[in-house]
Amino acid sequence: MSVKQGLMALLADGPMYGAQLRAEFEDRTGGTWPLNVGQVYTTLARLERDGLVEPTGEADGEGRISYRLTQAGTEEVGTWWTTPVDRDSTPRDELTIKLALAVTVPGVDVQAVAQTQRTATLKHLHDLTRLKQQVMRKQREAEGAPSGPADAAKHDEGNHDLAWLLVLENLIFTAEAEVRWLDHVETRLHRESLRPFRRSGAHTTALPDDAGDHAGTRTEARR
Amino acid sequence: MTAPSLLLEDVTRVHGTGETAVRALDGVSLEVMPGELVAVMGPSGSGKSTLLNLAGGLDLATSGRVVIEGEDLSTLGAKGIAQLRRRRVGFVFQDYNLIPSLTAAENVGLPLELDGVRASQARRQARQTLDLMGLRDLSDRFPDQMSGGQQQRVAIARALVGSRRLVLADEPTGALDSHTGEDVLRVLRERCDEGVAGLLVTHEARHAAWADRVVFLRDGVVVDSTGRASSPEDLLATGSSR
Numbered sequence: 257m258s259v260k261q262g263l264m265a266l267l268a269d270g271p272m273y274g275a276q277l278r279a280e281f282e283d284r285t286g287g288t289w290p291l292n293v294g295q296v297y298t299t300l301a302r303l304e305r306d307g308l309v310e311p312t313g314e315a316d317g318e319g320r321i322s323y324r325l326t327q328a329g330t331e332e333v334g335t336w337w338t339t340p341v342d343r344d345s346t347p348r349d350e351l352t353i354k355l356a357l358a359v360t361v362p363g364v365d366v367q368a369v370a371q372t373q374r375t376a377t378l379k380h381l382h383d384l385t386r387l388k389q390q391v392m393r394k395q396r397e398a399e400g401a402p403s404g405p406a407d408a409a410k411h412d413e414g415n416h417d418l419a420w421l422l423v424l425e426n427l428i429f430t431a432e433a434e435v436r437w438l439d440h441v442e443t444r445l446h447r448e449s450l451r452p453f454r455r456s457g458a459h460t461t462a463l464p465d466d467a468g469d470h471a472g473t474r475t476e477a478r479r
Numbered sequence: 480m481t482a483p484s485l486l487l488e489d490v491t492r493v494h495g496t497g498e499t500a501v502r503a504l505d506g507v508s509l510e511v512m513p514g515e516l517v518a519v520m521g522p523s524g525s526g527k528s529t530l531l532n533l534a535g536g537l538d539l540a541t542s543g544r545v546v547i548e549g550e551d552l553s554t555l556g557a558k559g560i561a562q563l564r565r566r567r568v569g570f571v572f573q574d575y576n577l578i579p580s581l582t583a584a585e586n587v588g589l590p591l592e593l594d595g596v597r598a599s600q601a602r603r604q605a606r607q608t609l610d611l612m613g614l615r616d617l618s619d620r621f622p623d624q625m626s627g628g629q630q631q632r633v634a635i636a637r638a639l640v641g642s643r644r645l646v647l648a649d650e651p652t653g654a655l656d657s658h659t660g661e662d663v664l665r666v667l668r669e670r671c672d673e674g675v676a677g678l679l680v681t682h683e684a685r686h687a688a689w690a691d692r693v694v695f696l697r698d699g700v701v702v703d704s705t706g707r708a709s710s711p712e713d714l715l716a717t718g719s720s721r
Contacts, residue, residue: 371695371703378684378693379705385688389668428685435684439522 259291259299262335264325273320274300286420288427306331312359351434355441366445374438374475381431387426391417482549483510483677484535484645490543490697492529504527504601506543512643516668516677518687521696527680529650530696531720534678535647536560547645565594569638569646571667573653577622577637586617587637592639607635608640612666622669628659632666639670646670647681652686660699664689 264281266272274296281291300323303309308329312322325333349374358364395417481539492504504526511517519527532538533545536552546554552560558688564703570675577586589604592598609618612629614632622630639644667704670680679690687693695703 313633367656375703378687381684381688382693382705384692385685389665389689392665428688432683432685432688443522 259295260303261333261336263296263299264303264329267323267325268330268333271322271324273322274323275320284416284419286423288423303329357419360447365383367442370438370441374435376432377431377438381428381435384428384431386422387420387427391421391424395421481513483546484511484513484515484548485511485678486544487530488544489533489544490533490540492526493537493541494532502610502699504533504540505702506676507696507699510702511645511676511678513676514671515675515692516671518681518690518692518693519696520680520682520687520693521693522682525696526699527696529699531647531649531678531680535570536564556620559625561596565590565611566641567645569635569640569643571631571634571638571646571651572649573650574621574648575634575654576621576629577620577630577634582619582621583614583625583633583636583701587640590637591641596641604638605636608636612636612670626659626664627655631655631659631663632687635663635670637687639675644675646656646675646677648677651679652681652683660686 262281263277264477265313266277272280274293278291278293278296281296282289299473300309304311307326309323310326315321335419353371354365358366358369364439394412398414398417487507487509490504490507491502494501494503507526507530509517509530519530521527531554534547535543536547539552547563549565550563552563553646555563560569570583576587577583581589583640584602584605585606587603588598588601591601591604596604606618609615612632612635614629614636617625617629617633620629622633625633634648635648635651637650646667651667652663655663665681667677671691677690680686681687693705694701
């Protein structure tokens with residue numbers, strides 16, 4: 257995640273100082289990717305050096321300097337919105353690496369590795385779903401509330417809830433994909449274990465005898 | 480201490496005999512408390528449907544006990560089980576199973592009428608249930624005048640009309656798109672939050688995540704469970720939340 261682009265996108269909303277940027281970033285993304293304020297100020301310094309942001313004036317009474325986008329910065333943010341995120345590079349994923357190693361290192365119970373992970377991922381998925389339910393309940397309550405002078409503030413809060421909901425749903429879909437992949441891993445390992453030329457290894461001894469549509473093989477296995 | 484709405488104790492179901500016998504379920508124990516929604520996941524042929532059929536008294540265990548609201552099914556005859564099913568258990572299926580020639584209110588009231596309740600009274604209770612679930616607008620519609628999601632919500636109302644407090648749902652979102660499926664799960668979740676016990680069979684992890692806990696079946700055996708849920712306070716304290 258590019259902190260630089262995130263901070264610039266926030267500044268498109270109006271001038272802000274470092275701590276404010278950090279708070280807004282975390283609020284709009286549900287605190288999913290926490291920033292430390294030092295990271296924010298370092299990034300602002302680089303952006304200023306590159307002519308993408310500039311201070312709005314002198315420090316205020318509490319020593320805080322607000323920043324705004326320059327014209328070049330505004331253009332860069334515009335380009336960011338319309339350019340797809342680069343998916344060419346493959347991020348290092350610990351679980352994928354762990355399972356890839358588990359099937360090649362003797363003595364590892366791959367089924368247990370996959371099952372333990374699936375339980376943990378489902379638990380995480382469940383927690384995310386409960387948080388999503390809370391946000392959705394809040395939205396429904398807000399929809400039912402009478403309108404009044406505080407509508408603009410409510411609108412802002414509603415947008416922040418929507419942002420948080422989208423982040424949550426991304427995490428939910430990612431966790432779901434992981435569970436599906438782990439299901440697939442088990443089936444794949446099972447099929448591999450049935451191949452006659454397969455050397456007997458750690459993952460072939462610990463596999464379930466039912467990894468999908470092989471109900472008929474169960475009777476044999478239980479004799 | 481509150482008794483479970485549904486209790487399975489060391490339940491085994493064997494189909495066939497001798498060499499060709501298949502153990503569809505093997506020593507499964509499970510309890511679902513009032514107010515709890517439990518999801519069952521597992522690959523095809525793992526015993527999910529068998530479990531649901533046993534839990535609803537549609538099939539009988541070869542050994543072990545199935546107890547619904549304190550009633551051990553093995554001590555009831557066929558008539559007793561049928562009556563218990565009518566009065567205590569609601570089923571929700573993937574394809575809704577609403578009767579096309581009846582309105583939503585008539586469909587919801589049907590289990591009561593089958594149990595001997597007068598039609599007018601059954602209809603009144605049906606409307607109350609639909610009201611309670613925010614489905615009043617659908618009362619007079621026929622199934623073909625409703626979307627899939629609306630029909631499934633009516634099916635949940637039918638499952639819970641009268642005194643029934645245990646709902647068994649077999650892939651209830653299987654025929655629905657993502658958003659509509661979520662609406663259906665929300666309705667089911669809300670009913671459970673108000674005290675209904677639910678057992679949900681699904682192969683979708685995202686849907687199972689609406690349950691309080693998830694039980695995994697493989698080869699007729701419970702191989703794992705996620706355990707009971709964290710409190711919202713715990714969730715809010717985690718790194719992935721605010």
